[in-house]
Amino acid sequence: MPTNSAAWLTAPYAPFVVEDAPYTRPAPTQIVIRNRAIAVNPLDDIKQSSGNLMYGWLPTRTVLGEDVAGEVAEVGSAVTRFAVGDRVVGYAVGMEKGRRHAAEGGFQLYTVVESALAAPIPEGMRFENAAVLPLGISTAASALFQKDQLGLRHPGTAGTPNQTVVVWGGSTSVGMNAIQLAAAAGYEVVSTASEHNHQRLRELGATTVFEYAQLSQLIASLQGKQVAGILALGTGSAAKAITIAIATRSRRVAMASPSVSFTGLPQRPGFTLPLARTIAQLVMSQTVLQVRAARHRIRARFVWGSTLMTNEVGPMLWEQFLPAALAEGRYIAAPTAEVVGSGLEQVQTALDALHQGVSARKLVVTL
Numbered sequence: 001m002p003t004n005s006a007a008w009l010t011a012p013y014a015p016f017v018v019e020d021a022p023y024t025r026p027a028p029t030q031i032v033i034r035n036r037a038i039a040v041n042p043l044d045d046i047k048q049s050s051g052n053l054m055y056g057w058l059p060t061r062t063v064l065g066e067d068v069a070g071e072v073a074e075v076g077s078a079v080t081r082f083a084v085g086d087r088v089v090g091y092a093v094g095m096e097k098g099r100r101h102a103a104e105g106g107f108q109l110y111t112v113v114e115s116a117l118a119a120p121i122p123e124g125m126r127f128e129n130a131a132v133l134p135l136g137i138s139t140a141a142s143a144l145f146q147k148d149q150l151g152l153r154h155p156g157t158a159g160t161p162n163q164t165v166v167v168w169g170g171s172t173s174v175g176m177n178a179i180q181l182a183a184a185a186g187y188e189v190v191s192t193a194s195e196h197n198h199q200r201l202r203e204l205g206a207t208t209v210f211e212y213a214q215l216s217q218l219i220a221s222l223q224g225k226q227v228a229g230i231l232a233l234g235t236g237s238a239a240k241a242i243t244i245a246i247a248t249r250s251r252r253v254a255m256a257s258p259s260v261s262f263t264g265l266p267q268r269p270g271f272t273l274p275l276a277r278t279i280a281q282l283v284m285s286q287t288v289l290q291v292r293a294a295r296h297r298i299r300a301r302f303v304w305g306s307t308l309m310t311n312e313v314g315p316m317l318w319e320q321f322l323p324a325a326l327a328e329g330r331y332i333a334a335p336t337a338e339v340v341g342s343g344l345e346q347v348q349t350a351l352d353a354l355h356q357g358v359s360a361r362k363l364v365v366t367l
């Protein structure tokens, strides 16, 4: 058995500790990836910096991380798409309920990944570039294509829908993937971002990009268009999305971010005043939002990035669309990878940097 080690979360609010980890064999539908690059996400930061406010089902000692790229080290007995040695990118779902939390976490040398949530990496693509994709593209696809979310037509479906999709927060990891996926499905895409990212978003397929403060101009640009749905990314984005939906008579909003930020909360256990205030604001703003949406018969739902593994969107994305689109250069691994360092010790450095904020970058650690 190979020797494994992981960046362990050993207590609420604690920094990661790099220690030995068991090597876990794959179940029949799984593969084991020897990770060569892993990326960090806001949800890893939220889990580490807000105790059990989220992901309360995880054991105290656990392995976080969703984005991995590397070589296949072992395949489960029912796996036919991959062989040992293949270069792959995969979505590690160890933080989800009911999973083998430590074995399926990304922040380690060997991660167990569902083969249905992995794709081959083209020869010319580096591991660190591929590692930017998994959670971002999965969340974008769940939001855009699931019937209980925006329910858009899938990429590769014949004909063009002649409709527009709004991606609020287009320069986030999820947003850059949502722009590309919606454009690949034939939709016109209107988005928002800071100005220095506008050109990049146009390169990814957005037709028009506005700054966050240009809500009325964005709405004016949609006059006479049929808006198929709005994806809201970033703190405060859901309220903007509902306003756009009301103005354009769109019926569907997918929300990926809570309406208040958890970033400034004290990083210690206990029910503090700022925590109580944040929870109260969260409950109040979500209630106002849902009442406003309901009055206009808008379906505004919170999206969860891993839900695609239980429906038709997962195979559409990971087995049909992504392998071919990457190989043919039709899909750009975005945002751009920024390698923070090498070795599991650098995972904490990467997460600390993410906590400070990034702009159209994915922070990656090589292994």
Ligand SMILES: NC(=O)c1ccc[n+]([C@@H]2O[C@H](COP(=O)([O-])OP(=O)(O)OC[C@H]3O[C@@H](n4cnc5c(N)ncnc54)[C@H](OP(=O)(O)O)[C@@H]3O)[C@@H](O)[C@H]2O)c1
Residues within 6 Å of the ligand: 041, 042, 043, 135, 136, 139, 168, 169, 170, 171, 172, 173, 174, 175, 193, 194, 195, 197, 212, 233, 234, 235, 236, 237, 255, 256, 257, 258, 303, 304, 305, 306, 358, 359, 360, 361
């Ligand atoms: N529900 C789920 O399953 C799920 C999964 C993944 C992510 N998320 C959530 O989705 C959001 C995006 O995640 P991510 O990993 O894609 O983020 P990210 O890449 O870390 O986001 C960084 C980007 O946020 C943008 N930004 C800053 N202020 C903003 C604002 N007011 N509105 C919109 N965007 C703003 C910045 O763009 P500029 O520099 O251009 O301003 C920056 O490029 C986060 O809230 C995250 O928690 C949810």
